[in-house]
Amino acid sequence: MINLPKGTRDYSSIDMSKRNYLIQTIRTQFELFGFDSIETPSIENISTLVGKYGEEGDSLMFKLLHSGNFLKKRILDFLKKIKNNREIVVNNVEKCFIEHMSNKALRYDLTVPFVRYVVMHKNEIIFPFKRYQIQPVWRADKPQKGRLREFYQCDADMISYSWSLWEEIELIQLCDEIFTKLNFPIIIYINHRDILRGLVEIAGIKNNLWKDFTTSLDKWNKIGRDLVKKEMLSKGITSLSFDKVAFFFDMKENFYHKEKHLTIALQNSEIGKKGLRDLSFIYRNIKNISLQKTKLEWNISLARGMNYYTGTILEIVPFYNKNFISIGGGGRYDQLAHSFGLNNIYGVGISLGLDRIYLAMEHENLFQTVSNYPSKVLFINFGNEEVLYAYKIIKFLRKKGISTQLYPNAEKIGKQFRYANDNNIQFVISIGKNEINKNKIRMKDLQKRTEKEYDNINNVVNQLTKKL
Amino acid sequence: MINLPKGTRDYSSIDMSKRNYLIQTIRTQFELFGFDSIETPSIENISTLVGKYGEEGDSLMFKLLHSGNFLKKRILDFLKKIKNNREIVVNNVEKCFIEHMSNKALRYDLTVPFVRYVVMHKNEIIFPFKRYQIQPVWRADKPQKGRLREFYQCDADMISYSWSLWEEIELIQLCDEIFTKLNFPIIIYINHRDILRGLVEIAGIKNNLWKDFTTSLDKWNKIGRDLVKKEMLSKGITSLSFDKVAFFFDMKENFYHKEKHLTIALQNSEIGKKGLRDLSFIYRNIKNISLQKTKLEWNISLARGMNYYTGTILEIVPFYNKNFISIGGGGRYDQLAHSFGLNNIYGVGISLGLDRIYLAMEHENLFQTVSNYPSKVLFINFGNEEVLYAYKIIKFLRKKGISTQLYPNAEKIGKQFRYANDNNIQFVISIGKNEINKNKIRMKDLQKRTEKEYDNINNVVNQLTKKL
Structure with missing residues (x-):
C-alpha cells in the first residue's frame, strides 16, 4: 500500500495554479516594497535552531539521522556510552541518543535561519537589510485541518542597527496591499510585548514566570478565560495576580478606550508606558495613512507563541471568519541576533502561511478568477x-x-x-x-x-x- | 561559531536573481511544451524510495528521526531488541536501528516521487500525463564543487499507458529550446539501454552481472578504460567478455558509422536490434527537425547511474566544457510504476540540475544580461x-x-x-x-x-x- 507520510500532501496542477497565483501576488508586493529575495537551505545545524522556539518547538523539530558509514560508528558509540552508564538509560536516554545520532534538523521557521544568515553574512550586507523568503518549513505537529507537517511560509523582514516604528507601519501596509490584491478582507490583531510586561509588573507576577504567562495567555481566544486561569495557577501565578489584569484581556472597546484605561493602569510601569507609546504611534499613523481591506484591531490578549518576540506583535485572521485558523503573524525580535553573538541589531517581520491563506480563500470561494492555464x-x-x-x-x-x-x-x-x-x-x-x-x-x-x-x-x- | 551543515549554502539576492532567471526560462519552455506544474512533499516514506537508486542511493538518503514522545518509545524498543539478541549488534545493528528510528526520508530525486504520485492519483489523472516539477532534492554525497547535499532539479516527464519515441524527440527539442534561450550551447549524449543489453548478450556476460556492468561502464569517461576493466573483472566479468565489446565504447566516429558497426555486431541479438531501431528513429527525426544550440551525440559508454532506466538514456554537458560536470540527464523508465504495483505504464523524462547549470553558466560568463532588479x-x-x-x-x-x-x-x-x-x-x-x-x-x-x-x-x- 503506497501512501504519504502523515501531514504531507501532493499538489495537483489545479492546486498549483492557485498556489502560484498566491505566490506571485505576494512576491510582487514584497518587491514593490523593496524586499530582496534570498534563500537559505532546508537543513540547519541543530545548534542554530534549538532553544529559539521553546521546549515544544525543540521536540517538534524534524531531526536528520547521520548518514553513510558515520552512522554505524555513532550507533556503536551510543551503545557503548549507555552500556557504561545505566543512569543515562533511566534519566535522559533521549537526549544522549539525539546527541549521538543527529546534528542537523529541517528548519522550523524562516526567521531564525534568516537571522543566522544576517549574522554569517554581516560584512557583505547593506543595512538596513530588507529581505523576503518564500520557502517550506517543517514541524512534527499533530496534523489537522490547516496544519500540515510541511508548509510554505512567505516572510518579509527588516534588520538594521537602529530601529524605527515606520517598519511596523510598512509591514501593515504591505499586508493590506497583498490582501487587497487578493480581494480578501482581513483583521490584523496588534499588541505589544512591553504592554504585557507592564501588566505582569502591576500584577506582581515574578519575572521567571514570564514565559509561562505568555504561553498561557496566547490561548485566551482559543480556550477562554477560565482555562487560561487554571493553567496559569498551575504554573504558580496567584489568583490575585491573575484577577488584577484579566479584565484587560476581555476588553471589547475601541482602541482609544483601551488606551485610556491602560494609560491609567500602567502609569507606574516604565516598560508598560513605552509599549503604549509605540502602539499608539503605529495605530495613529496607520489611521492617518488608511487601510483598504484590512481592519487593524488591538487585541490585548495576543501574546504569540515564539520565544523570540520583544516588541510589537501581529496576527492575521480572515475578516469574515475570525475563528478560522490564523493565516499569518509576525512581530519585532530585537534580541534574536544576540543569541548568535551579534549585538545591537534589531529585527521585525511578518510571516504569511501560504497553505492557510489557500484554505481560507477556498473556504470563501475567492479563487474564481484563477484559471489552470492549459495548453492552447x-x-x-x-x-x-x-x-x-x-x-x-x-x-x-x-x-x-x-x-x-x-x-x-x-x-x-x-x-x-x-x-x-x-x-x-x-x-x-x-x-x-x-x-x-x-x-x-x-x-x-x-x-x-x-x-x-x-x-x-x-x-x-x-x-x-x-x-x- | 555559527555555520551551515556541510554541503548546503545560502543564496544572496544577487544569486537569486540569476537563479530566478534560470527557473523562469525553464518553466516557460516546460509550459510551452504542455507540461503541467505539480509538487510533491519533500518527505516520503522510506518504503517508497528504498531500492530504486541502488545500494549507494539507499545509504546516501537523508533519513528523519521519529519525533515527539514516539521517539523515546522507539529508543527503548530498540535497546530491548538488541539486548535480547547479541547477534544483531554484531551483524546488522545499522539495519535494525534504522527500522526502529525512522520511516521517512527526504526525497532523493523527483522521478520516484512523481511515479508514486501517478500511482496514487491514477484515477484523477488524464493520460498521457505530462508534468514538470522544480523542487530541491537531498543526497548525503561527499560535498565537492558542483555537488551540494541540497540542490534543485527541474524535471519534465511524460507517463502513459502506451509509449512513443516522439516523447524522446520532444524532450530533446525541449532541452534545445531551453539552452538556446539561455544562449548556452550543449551536447546531449544519447544511448539506449537495450543496445547495452545486446552488447552484454554478445559478450556472454551473465544477466545477474547487468547492474555491476552498467555501474562500472558509467564511469568510462571519468576513470577510463583500464580502471573500468579492472572494476568489471573484480565483479566477475571475464577479460574475454570485456574485450569482445570494449572496442565500441571508445568509438569516436559519427552516428552512421557507429550504427553500421553495431548493426553487424548485434545482428543476432533481438534486444540489441530493438535498441538500435529506437535510437535510429530518434536520431534521424531530430536531424530532420534540426536543433539550434544543441549537438546530439551517440555515446555508447553512457549507462546512467539510476537502476530504473530501461530504454533511451540522455546526458547533458556544456558544449565548450565536455569534461565539466553533467548538467542534466534523463531517460525512459518503463518498469518503475511496476514496482508500485501498476503495470503497463511507461515513463520518460529529463532532469536539469539547476545549481550545475548555474555554475556552468557562471564559468562561461553567461549571466551578463541578468540584473538584480533593485528598487527604483x-x-x-x-x-x-x-x-x-x-x-x-x-x-x-x-x-x-x-x-x-x-x-x-x-x-x-x-x-x-x-x-x-x-x-x-x-x-x-x-x-x-x-x-x-x-x-x-x-x-x-x-x-x-x-x-x-x-x-x-x-x-x-x-x-x-x-x-x-
Whole structure:
C-alpha cells in the first residue's frame, strides 16, 4: 500500500495554479516594497535552531539521522556510552541518543535561519537589510485541518542597527496591499510585548514566570478565560495576580478606550508606558495613512507563541471568519541576533502561511478568477510521416509563445480529441495526408465548435493569439 | 561559531536573481511544451524510495528521526531488541536501528516521487500525463564543487499507458529550446539501454552481472578504460567478455558509422536490434527537425547511474566544457510504476540540475544580461511629520508598479543617500519641510546626477517609467 507520510500532501496542477497565483501576488508586493529575495537551505545545524522556539518547538523539530558509514560508528558509540552508564538509560536516554545520532534538523521557521544568515553574512550586507523568503518549513505537529507537517511560509523582514516604528507601519501596509490584491478582507490583531510586561509588573507576577504567562495567555481566544486561569495557577501565578489584569484581556472597546484605561493602569510601569507609546504611534499613523481591506484591531490578549518576540506583535485572521485558523503573524525580535553573538541589531517581520491563506480563500470561494492555464493547441498524431511534417508548425507556434502539445501516439482520433477536451485545450490542429497534399492547416475550435482550413501559418497564429 | 551543515549554502539576492532567471526560462519552455506544474512533499516514506537508486542511493538518503514522545518509545524498543539478541549488534545493528528510528526520508530525486504520485492519483489523472516539477532534492554525497547535499532539479516527464519515441524527440527539442534561450550551447549524449543489453548478450556476460556492468561502464569517461576493466573483472566479468565489446565504447566516429558497426555486431541479438531501431528513429527525426544550440551525440559508454532506466538514456554537458560536470540527464523508465504495483505504464523524462547549470553558466560568463532588479526609488526620511506627508506618494508609486523604499530612520542625509547608492537605487525623492511648504516633490537621479523639482506626481511617475 503506497501512501504519504502523515501531514504531507501532493499538489495537483489545479492546486498549483492557485498556489502560484498566491505566490506571485505576494512576491510582487514584497518587491514593490523593496524586499530582496534570498534563500537559505532546508537543513540547519541543530545548534542554530534549538532553544529559539521553546521546549515544544525543540521536540517538534524534524531531526536528520547521520548518514553513510558515520552512522554505524555513532550507533556503536551510543551503545557503548549507555552500556557504561545505566543512569543515562533511566534519566535522559533521549537526549544522549539525539546527541549521538543527529546534528542537523529541517528548519522550523524562516526567521531564525534568516537571522543566522544576517549574522554569517554581516560584512557583505547593506543595512538596513530588507529581505523576503518564500520557502517550506517543517514541524512534527499533530496534523489537522490547516496544519500540515510541511508548509510554505512567505516572510518579509527588516534588520538594521537602529530601529524605527515606520517598519511596523510598512509591514501593515504591505499586508493590506497583498490582501487587497487578493480581494480578501482581513483583521490584523496588534499588541505589544512591553504592554504585557507592564501588566505582569502591576500584577506582581515574578519575572521567571514570564514565559509561562505568555504561553498561557496566547490561548485566551482559543480556550477562554477560565482555562487560561487554571493553567496559569498551575504554573504558580496567584489568583490575585491573575484577577488584577484579566479584565484587560476581555476588553471589547475601541482602541482609544483601551488606551485610556491602560494609560491609567500602567502609569507606574516604565516598560508598560513605552509599549503604549509605540502602539499608539503605529495605530495613529496607520489611521492617518488608511487601510483598504484590512481592519487593524488591538487585541490585548495576543501574546504569540515564539520565544523570540520583544516588541510589537501581529496576527492575521480572515475578516469574515475570525475563528478560522490564523493565516499569518509576525512581530519585532530585537534580541534574536544576540543569541548568535551579534549585538545591537534589531529585527521585525511578518510571516504569511501560504497553505492557510489557500484554505481560507477556498473556504470563501475567492479563487474564481484563477484559471489552470492549459495548453492552447493539440496536434493530432496521424503517424510518423505526418508528425514530422507538422513538427515545424509545432515549433513555430511555441516560438510565438503558444503552448502546444503533440499527442504522442497515432491512436484513434476520437481518443485524441477526448484528451484535448479533458485537458481544456481549446484548439486541435489536424494535419493528415490530405492536408499535406493540399498544403493546408485544419484547426478546430472545441469551445465554439467551429472548424476551418488555413493556408498560412500566420493566420493560425493570429487566430490563436486573438483576444476576446 | 555559527555555520551551515556541510554541503548546503545560502543564496544572496544577487544569486537569486540569476537563479530566478534560470527557473523562469525553464518553466516557460516546460509550459510551452504542455507540461503541467505539480509538487510533491519533500518527505516520503522510506518504503517508497528504498531500492530504486541502488545500494549507494539507499545509504546516501537523508533519513528523519521519529519525533515527539514516539521517539523515546522507539529508543527503548530498540535497546530491548538488541539486548535480547547479541547477534544483531554484531551483524546488522545499522539495519535494525534504522527500522526502529525512522520511516521517512527526504526525497532523493523527483522521478520516484512523481511515479508514486501517478500511482496514487491514477484515477484523477488524464493520460498521457505530462508534468514538470522544480523542487530541491537531498543526497548525503561527499560535498565537492558542483555537488551540494541540497540542490534543485527541474524535471519534465511524460507517463502513459502506451509509449512513443516522439516523447524522446520532444524532450530533446525541449532541452534545445531551453539552452538556446539561455544562449548556452550543449551536447546531449544519447544511448539506449537495450543496445547495452545486446552488447552484454554478445559478450556472454551473465544477466545477474547487468547492474555491476552498467555501474562500472558509467564511469568510462571519468576513470577510463583500464580502471573500468579492472572494476568489471573484480565483479566477475571475464577479460574475454570485456574485450569482445570494449572496442565500441571508445568509438569516436559519427552516428552512421557507429550504427553500421553495431548493426553487424548485434545482428543476432533481438534486444540489441530493438535498441538500435529506437535510437535510429530518434536520431534521424531530430536531424530532420534540426536543433539550434544543441549537438546530439551517440555515446555508447553512457549507462546512467539510476537502476530504473530501461530504454533511451540522455546526458547533458556544456558544449565548450565536455569534461565539466553533467548538467542534466534523463531517460525512459518503463518498469518503475511496476514496482508500485501498476503495470503497463511507461515513463520518460529529463532532469536539469539547476545549481550545475548555474555554475556552468557562471564559468562561461553567461549571466551578463541578468540584473538584480533593485528598487527604483528611495524616499529620504526627514522625520515623522515629513514621512507621514510623503507616505501617500509612496503608496501611489507602488500602486503604479514602481518598487519604492522608505528609509526607516531619520538618519543623516548622507547615510541615506549612500544606502540608495550601495543598493543601486537610481532615484531618491526628498520631501522635507521646504518641499511640503512649496508643495513640490524633489527627485534626484543618481545615475545621471541630475535633480529636479516636480509639481505633479504624474510627472514623477512618467519620469520613473520612461524607457531609455
